[in-house]
Amino acid sequence: MRIAELSRSTGVPAPTIKYYLREGLLPPGERTSRNQAQYDERHVRRIKLVRALVEVGGLSIATARDVLARMDAPEHGLLTSLGKVQFAMSTPPSATVEDEVWDEAVRRVDELIERRGWRSVPSNPARRTLASVLATLQRLGQTDKLDLLDSYADAAERIVDDEIEVLLRRPDLDSLAEGLVVWIALGDVMFSALRRIAQESAATPRVPDSNGQAPAGAGADAADTDADADGDGEDPGPEPASPAPES
Amino acid sequence: MRIAELSRSTGVPAPTIKYYLREGLLPPGERTSRNQAQYDERHVRRIKLVRALVEVGGLSIATARDVLARMDAPEHGLLTSLGKVQFAMSTPPSATVEDEVWDEAVRRVDELIERRGWRSVPSNPARRTLASVLATLQRLGQTDKLDLLDSYADAAERIVDDEIEVLLRRPDLDSLAEGLVVWIALGDVMFSALRRIAQESAATPRVPDSNGQAPAGAGADAADTDADADGDGEDPGPEPASPAPES
DNA sequence: ACCTTATGGATAGCGATACTGTCCGCTATC
DNA sequence: GATAGCGGACAGTATCGCTATCCATAAGGT
Numbered sequence: 007m008r009i010a011e012l013s014r015s016t017g018v019p020a021p022t023i024k025y026y027l028r029e030g031l032l033p034p035g036e037r038t039s040r041n042q043a044q045y046d047e048r049h050v051r052r053i054k055l056v057r058a059l060v061e062v063g064g065l066s067i068a069t070a071r072d073v074l075a076r077m078d079a080p081e082h083g084l085l086t087s088l089g090k091v092q093f094a095m096s097t098p099p100s101a102t103v104e105d106e107v108w109d110e111a112v113r114r115v116d117e118l119i120e121r122r123g124w125r126s127v128p129s130n131p132a133r134r135t136l137a138s139v140l141a142t143l144q145r146l147g148q149t150d151k152l153d154l155l156d157s158y159a160d161a162a163e164r165i166v167d168d169e170i171e172v173l174l175r176r177p178d179l180d181s182l183a184e185g186l187v188v189w190i191a192l193g194d195v196m197f198s199a200l201r202r203i204a205q206e207s208a209a210t211p212r213v214p215d216s217n218g219q220a221p222a223g224a225g226a227d228a229a230d231t232d233a234d235a236d237g238d239g240e241d242p243g244p245e246p247a248s249p250a251p252e253s
Numbered sequence: 254m255r256i257a258e259l260s261r262s263t264g265v266p267a268p269t270i271k272y273y274l275r276e277g278l279l280p281p282g283e284r285t286s287r288n289q290a291q292y293d294e295r296h297v298r299r300i301k302l303v304r305a306l307v308e309v310g311g312l313s314i315a316t317a318r319d320v321l322a323r324m325d326a327p328e329h330g331l332l333t334s335l336g337k338v339q340f341a342m343s344t345p346p347s348a349t350v351e352d353e354v355w356d357e358a359v360r361r362v363d364e365l366i367e368r369r370g371w372r373s374v375p376s377n378p379a380r381r382t383l384a385s386v387l388a389t390l391q392r393l394g395q396t397d398k399l400d401l402l403d404s405y406a407d408a409a410e411r412i413v414d415d416e417i418e419v420l421l422r423r424p425d426l427d428s429l430a431e432g433l434v435v436w437i438a439l440g441d442v443m444f445s446a447l448r449r450i451a452q453e454s455a456a457t458p459r460v461p462d463s464n465g466q467a468p469a470g471a472g473a474d475a476a477d478t479d480a481d482a483d484g485d486g487e488d489p490g491p492e493p494a495s496p497a498p499e500s
Numbered sequence: 501a502c503c504t505t506a507t508g509g510a511t512a513g514c515g516a517t518a519c520t521g522t523c524c525g526c527t528a529t530c
Numbered sequence: 531g532a533t534a535g536c537g538g539a540c541a542g543t544a545t546c547g548c549t550a551t552c553c554a555t556a557a558g559g560t
Contacts, residue, residue, distance in 0.1 A: 008557095009507070017350070021549055024508075029547095041508045041555050058389045060547090061346065067547065085456040092449055099308065103264070124454035132449035139443045142305045148435050150419055155443075157415040161408035162447040166455045168404040172397055188395050193448070196386045196402075198441045200409040202339055202379035205437070207371035208413045209332040255536070268520055271537080276518095288526050288537045307518090314518065 007045045016053045023053065031056050031071050055184065063191030069095060077187050080180075089130075091187055096131040099138040111140035114152075122159055169193070254292045263300045270300065278303050278318050302431065310438030316342060324434050327427075336377075338434055343378040346385040358387035361399075369406055416440070 013020040026032040032052055035043030052074075059070045072094035076087065102108055115137045119126050126133065143151050169189065176182045260267040273279040279299055282290030299321075306312045306320065319341040323334065349355055362384045366373050373380065390398050416436065423429045 019549080020507095022547085025548060028509085035508095037508090039556065042506095042557080043508070054393060058393055062385055062389045085458075088456040089453055092453065096449065119450065124450060125457040125459070126450050126453050130450060130453055132446040132453070136443060136446035136450070138309055139439050139446065142309045142439065143435070146301060146305055146431075146435055148432055150422060151432070151436060151439075154412075154415055154419055155447075157412060158444050158447050159451070161412050162444065162451040165401075165404060165408050166448060166451040168401055169452070170455050172401055175397060184393075185395055185398070188390070188393055189398060190449075190452070192386050192389065192398075194441075194445045196383060197405050197409065197444065197448070199379040199383035199386065200402075200405050201412060201440070201444070202343065202437075203366065203371060203373050203377060203383070204406070204409040204413040205416070206336055206339065206373050206377055206379075208417050209335040210372040211332075212372070257535075266520080267536095269518085272519060275538090282537095284537090286527065289528080290537070 007049070008043070009045070012045050012049055012053065015050050016057070018053055018057065026053065026056060029067055029071055031067065031074060055188070058188060059191050063195060065095065065191060066097075069097065073187055073191075077183050080183070087183060088186055088190070091190055093131060095190060096135065098131040098134045102134070102138055102141070107141050107144050108137065111137040111144065114140055114155075118155060118159060122163070165197070254296070255290070256292070259292050259296055259300065262297050263304070265300055265304060273300070273303060276314055276318060278314065278321060302435070305435060306438050309442060311442065312342065312438060313344075316344065320434055320438075324430050327430070334430060335433055335437070338437055340378060342437060343382065345378040345381045349381070349385055349388070354391050355384065355388050358384040358391065361387055361402075365402060365406060369410070412444070 009020050009023055012018075012023055016023075023032065027034060032049060035045040035049065037043045056070055056074070059065045059073065060067065065073065073091055076090040076094050079087075079090075112133075115133050118124075119133075140152065140155075143149065173182065173185060173189065176185060256267050256270055259265075259270055263270075270279065274281060279296060282292040282296065284290045303317055303321070306317045307314065312320065320338055323337040323341050326334075326337075359380075362380050365371075366380075387399065387402075390396065420429065420432060420436065423432060
């Protein structure tokens with residue numbers, strides 16, 4: 007298999023595949039001569055994985071490279087690699103103002119982790135991320151939202167239990183590593199989408215199905231989201247998609 | 254208040270504030286003469302909000318502009334605006350291969366929504382996002398992960414109930430709109446961080462605290478994540494655990 | 501054997517994003 | 531009246547994720 011077929015069977019343009027090779031996201035093919043190489047099914051699979059991480063999971067090329075490098079290293083135990091992959095995946099807040107609010111946020115995170123008996127090393131970037139969210143909420147005066155921390159933590163705990171269970175159903179360890187990567191990356195997106203739908207549902211007033219039309223808690227239409235990216239964005243949608251029931 | 258003080262009290266460089274003004278993220282100040290304008294506390298607040306959405310929430314400038322425009326329009330009811338904001342916030346997958354796998358994913362999403370009795374309009378971009386995640390899982394052969402859908406949906410439902418409850422505790426409606434925006438944007442980040450910490454905890458083997466050192470389910474350290482972005486990423490981190498906090 | 505097409509590798513360019521820097525005429529303030 | 535700062539316009543910069551071009555070489559049909 008050469009690059010053209012690789013492109014055909016993945017739908018990814020050949021120049022992009024070359025780019026992935028350059029960037030180390032894709033191992034080089036087996037060279038059969040000075041300027042010829044053989045690729046196989048593993049390359050096809052890898053390209054699909056890269057696209058999933060980048061397009062669906064929203065990872066940057068550099069992050070995807072790191073994550074895949076970690077995945078490829080088989081040295082460490084099954085669950086240990088979760089940490090490695092996670093660390094490579096997270097993009098911690100670049101710079102944080104180290105003031106009093108920040109310190110309190112960090113303290114709050116530490117307390118939460120201890121309160122729940124979670125085993126977590128202090129260097130886990132997610133802890134910094136969480137602290138920066140808490141600090142931001144504090145600085146915006148949205149302190150009431152902090153009450154939700156434990157509610158979220160409950161949900162996270164429950165979800166993770168199920169995740170681990172499903173993950174361990176895998177017999178072979180290679181596919182476990184890949185499953186892990188896919189899962190960490192896509193799980194966030196999946197949950198966030200579900201949460202949004204659940205939010206819409208909760209915000210939409212109940213109607214005792216006497217009315218055929220949708221209750222429409224959401225007034226804009228899907229096309230609008232893209233369309234506004236170019237224009238001036240001054241006019242927030244004159245579209246009459248599904249006018250508000252209560253306005 | 255003029256631009257310099259606006260910059261001082263928010264920590265955002267003056268040229269960036271000018272940029273935000275140009276892009277319509279920030280309403281223009283009240284002009285007192287041909288080239289002089291007055292800003293006030295509302296501008297300070299808005300700039301902080303913009304930074305929260307962009308830096309912590311990860312929104313693009315264009316998306317933040319749309320979201321804020323929606324927030325500013327007070328025409329629609331409290332909960333209706335949730336939909337508007339949500340729609341503006343989501344970046345649906347650009348292009349999707351409309352094949353058999355895709356159709357099945359869409360069907361699965363529809364079924365889920367019906368099964369749970371969720372009230373959701375079909376144009377909600379989160380539905381497309383969710384479908385694309387499911388389709389991707391299918392195409393990668395990670396079909397076992399689809400079992401988690403309901404587990405996630407349960408968690409999402411529970412979380413949203415609590416969110417709504419906290420949101421409605423607000424007496425005034427203006428701060429509700431802002432709270433909504435902050436919350437939709439930061440909630441994802443916050444939950445994802447919590448999930449990562451919970452994952453680390455679940456993956457870290459229990460030790461009956463006979464040992465002083467951390468069990469370390471995660472082998473890399475925080476600094477490594479940035480550092481690897483430039484180099485080859487072959488060597489997963491020989492650095493010691495807690496590097497000096499940069500100034 | 502010949503000739504068209506494709507390949508791998510290197511390097512340069514492109515379009516979008518989020519700023520950043522510079523300039524300029526004007527204004528506020530000392 | 532000097533001078534520092536202002537608002538506004540516009541050009542420039544850095545990064546990201548490709549995309550395009552070029553080249554010597556190799557594959558494959560005739």
